[in-house]
Amino acid sequence: MTKCEVRFDSHPEPIEVPVGTLLTEVAREGGVEIQQPCGGQGRCGRCAVRVESGQVRRRSVLRLSQADLDAGYALACQTVVEGDAAIEVPPPEAIQRRLTTDHTAPEAVLPEDYDPARSQSIRRVAVRLSPPSMEDQTDDWSRLCTALRKEAGVERLDASLEQIRQLGPMLRASDWRIALTVETDKSGGAQLIRLQPEDEAADAPLCGLAIDIGTTTVTVWLVDLLTGRVMREASEYNQQIARGEDVISRIIYAGKAEGASKLREMVLGTINGLIEAICERTGVAPADIAKATVAGNSTMIHLFLGLPPESIRLEPFITTINHLPPLPAADVGIAMNPAGIVDPLPGVASYVGADITAGVLSSGVRASPAVTLFIDVGTNGETVLGSSEWLVTCACSAGPAFEGAGVVHGMRADTGAIEEVWIDGRTYEPSCRVIGNVPARGICGSGLISLVAEMFLTGLFDKGGNFNQSLGTQRMREGPHGAEYVVAWAAECEGEEDLVFTQVDLENLLRAKAAVYAGFNVLADSVGVPLDTVEQVLIGGSFGKYINVEKAVDIGLLPDMPWERFHFLGNTSVKGAYWTLIDRAARDEIAEIASAMTYIELSADNSFYEAFTSALFLPHTDLSRFPSVKAAMT
């Protein structure tokens, strides 16, 4: 038997082992500690090590990207030595960081040739007027308009009565030198947002807001409109959560006395609180904020603007308006310049809103002829299939199970939430990663996906979702509502009861994942594109950022295809709002996207029900659709 020597960076002596030994065995031999939360099944990625030199053979590279491989990473539990080798064991934090930041969305980067003057609709124009005289008694307004035409090519200026009232005194106090902030249109018209003395304007910021109103989280980006750059980002839970976790419960609450106005107040409170905090940190005044673009699902946009949402919930599911006009900030109630412009981005239908069109815009679906699947993983399960040529979309009403609702110990992705689980295939003991490294309080969406995948692959339930109580582990037991698996004992999680995952929880999750996957099927069938020919899968939504794709494939939530085709884009909605704020062409494009998208109403579609039923199994009735899972199962 040929021997070889393996050196670990953390160990003084080389370890001699037979060629063909697993790296985890080598480490155990030499007393080198390597984490293996999944019990050496090659699924958790936590045993990743870097091969500094020497020959190894990687039996499985799940959870490793091409970049990882290029950098020399290997899974210790899935890699055998084929000769002398030097191995670096990264500190556990480094692996964890690499895993969680892996594939996260790139920051919004401005193109090098970005020119605010050309791309942006908001302009600040300084004009110096010749004062009136007995020979030139032109009225102030005409004098201004003439100068604006000459100096900035503005053919028509619209202003409110309140702004016209300010003009005369300001011209005289500023020695006839003023600056105008205007929203320009392409036909030479302009709408006045702000009048300032030229001196004052020279030092003042000129800002905009890109706002994403999520059902759970509201995100605000403060943008410097003079450069197009993001100055500051801030997010906060939508205060409306206190009146319902999902859009349906919000709509029901809106139907109560004062309910709608309370919800409007709450989301405005959230937005304005974020703006206040950002302004304080950056020294920008609300009056310096000239424009805001707003993305969000149709219910969020309706509640935010005080539009009655009832008809969204009731068949035939109708919004009041999908393409809203630009609105005066004072009417909307955002804490910015009251004469500023709020531009709610266009949606497509009751359950495919401006968050999705903004996502399609910012994720570049339209920019490529490649067939792309765009998913916003969340309550509504909005999905878009398309390319630069065509777009179809649906919302599969997944329900809030993946957001932690309808699951006994489900919770939002907050401190104390289990976000990833590995189960040892021999002992059935779980290892968990908890947000904030504190005792677990519950399980969030990505944790649930991870847990279901692990339980399935370790045989804790079968492909029909039936819990197996004959495995000899005390973690699997009969609970008050049927079978349940103990994810953490009460003592571990400093709670009064064990943290469990039940048969009923699983059924809810299976319905949710089946709805999402059935949605993909219906979209693909509607245009005759086989799902496995999809060239890229873009995953948006801040929740989507944390999904473990492999595990999502394992449970049949995402289609089984090479890992490279999946891209996590983070909050594509706020990014879309940002692009429409700083680029007039992007604003035109999102309107085209909204108009071009063919919406398929799944509740009126028989094929959806069939696809849904087939997808209720793990990973799917038709195992041939999930070859990698089939391989893992055997």
Place this chain on the structure above:
Amino acid sequence: MTKCEVRFDSHPEPIEVPVGTLLTEVAREGGVEIQQPCGGQGRCGRCAVRVESGQVRRRSVLRLSQADLDAGYALACQTVVEGDAAIEVPPPEAIQRRLTTDHTAPEAVLPEDYDPARSQSIRRVAVRLSPPSMEDQTDDWSRLCTALRKEAGVERLDASLEQIRQLGPMLRASDWRIALTVETDKSGGAQLIRLQPEDEAADAPLCGLAIDIGTTTVTVWLVDLLTGRVMREASEYNQQIARGEDVISRIIYAGKAEGASKLREMVLGTINGLIEAICERTGVAPADIAKATVAGNSTMIHLFLGLPPESIRLEPFITTINHLPPLPAADVGIAMNPAGIVDPLPGVASYVGADITAGVLSSGVRASPAVTLFIDVGTNGETVLGSSEWLVTCACSAGPAFEGAGVVHGMRADTGAIEEVWIDGRTYEPSCRVIGNVPARGICGSGLISLVAEMFLTGLFDKGGNFNQSLGTQRMREGPHGAEYVVAWAAECEGEEDLVFTQVDLENLLRAKAAVYAGFNVLADSVGVPLDTVEQVLIGGSFGKYINVEKAVDIGLLPDMPWERFHFLGNTSVKGAYWTLIDRAARDEIAEIASAMTYIELSADNSFYEAFTSALFLPHTDLSRFPSVKAAMT
């Protein structure tokens, strides 16, 4: 000596007199009473009688129109009998009525082919929508816009957030049958003013307002926009009078703390009080009023809209804005539909405002190639000279003397005001007509013109305006501030002091009339048109309605030309507002008028000062300009 018989209708027996006897002599002979306030000088017109049959010779027909002559009227003091005749003596009231309503403005009459649908920008459109279904999930707004495009050719609909909020519930409550009140533009766009269930709209009026904000009087016409007809008119003193009688004192008041907002409140109070009264009488609700057009001088428009007026008063006399955009009623504060449109009409300069452009529009100056002089007799003495080809204008700052200010016993044309005076050429005793037939309280503008003319022609002062105290009448005396003439004794007017007209009063009036007449001269000279070739003189302003043209010519206020060329048009300003309200083409025309008018600033014009100095005399330094007055003087 040939005799003839004259019969008076009021007298039983015919009276035999020599041929050639004055009718007043015949009447005296027979004991028939005929009023002769001017003492038989043929100037007052109060001795008018109707010649039923027989031959008479009229020596003078002053104060009689061609229509009067055609009807057989003659002045008894200026007419001799040339044979048997039958004479009707109208009751004094009839003469008085005839005199005061004489030549008053014709009512606004709609052309026979007037078609609201073609001419008006406001439309009410009923649309019936097909309800949404699972097969047609179009949003409410798009559904509405599509129907509106099909049924009414509206390509773009603008609405406020508040209106969009109403849409969904209203569509569902009204079985998808609603009516929209919109303001349409010529390019297929429309602005939403009101959404109503179709059933409700079918019975509801659709109205507009034509508003004239005078410095003294505010006039409101309620117009049925479905037919174009005027439903009701109402006028009231502008409450602002309590803070100053003329525009200059109002501007000064506006400069005080809270002054401008108080003045705005006052004029809105006046307007809204009138609207409330009109609505109560007609059963129209404020929400039924969709549009208002507003005329008024530039100061009134500024104060009404809360625009700072200071720069109007200070050299170089600049307005904030002459061509205002249409404004939301809610911003302006008029008691009408808050989403309705207030359209302030365009002005030309600080002292030639929208009242003048509206007057030029409604008086038809532009409709005829004839050279026309348009005068708004009042404080500002705005004058327009022009034709269909060209327009020049000026404001001669006459001051408020003709409105009763700067004259000891001057007052507005209100109950108790002397509005006409006749002075007996032998006794120097005056006869007065007092508004309301009550004891006199003061003298209004037309009364002052009349008084000055009578005093001049009877020699109570000379052409230089020097009072003659050597005529042996106790009515002429030395008062505390120089010479004065007693128009009414304290006992007659139930006052504590005699009602007098002083040398200082005269000087103020002479400056005012000289300014007006000098304005005519400068305008005529500026375009090289001799004043006496002016083909018509149109006199606007509610004050102008009561002017005795003959007497105004006597004092040199109006140019001396045949009486037929003068036309009293009453409130041409509100009429112009009315036309722009009901006719889109008229709205375009008034904008053209405002742009086409060449404004001549008199205070920067040397020739004005010369013309003014020459016009300070009675009637003028150059008597050849006033042949009829010259004849009357001799």
